[in-house]
Amino acid sequence: MKKLLIILSILLTFSILTVYLFIFSNIVFPWQKDEVIKTTLEWGGLTELPFDNEDIKVSKKGSIFTRQYILEFTTGKSEIEN
Numbered sequence: 045m046k047k048l049l050i051i052l053s054i055l056l057t058f059s060i061l062t063v064y065l066f067i068f069s070n071i072v073f074p075w076q077k078d079e080v081i082k083t084t085l086e087w088g089g090l091t092e093l094p095f096d097n098e099d100i101k102v103s104k105k106g107s108i109f110t111r112q113y114i115l116e117f118t119t120g121k122s123e124i125e126n
Contacts, residue, residue: 072102080104084113094123 065071072080080102085092093100094117101116 067108070104070106072104077102080113081115084115087113093117094119096120096123 077100081093081100084090084102097117097119099116099118103114103116105112105114
């Protein structure tokens with residue numbers, strides 16, 4: 045019985061940590077990067093990123109109700125103007 049309680053408490057702790065990391069934290073995981081870029085472009089009313097871009101950095105702020113995605117990249121001036 046004591047072993048079962050220990051296992052259940054470990055599973056509960058792991059579940060709470062997982063929910064926190066995926067829903068409430070401001071971490072963008074590598075497997076979420078493409079979806080965050082698509083969401084940022086859609087919410088911003090933009091068509092697409094310039095083809096010749098470098099150093100794409102994605103971050104998120106806020107809670108699940110006030111979510112903000114910030115997309116930073118480096119490109120040439122001619123790419124932005126087109």
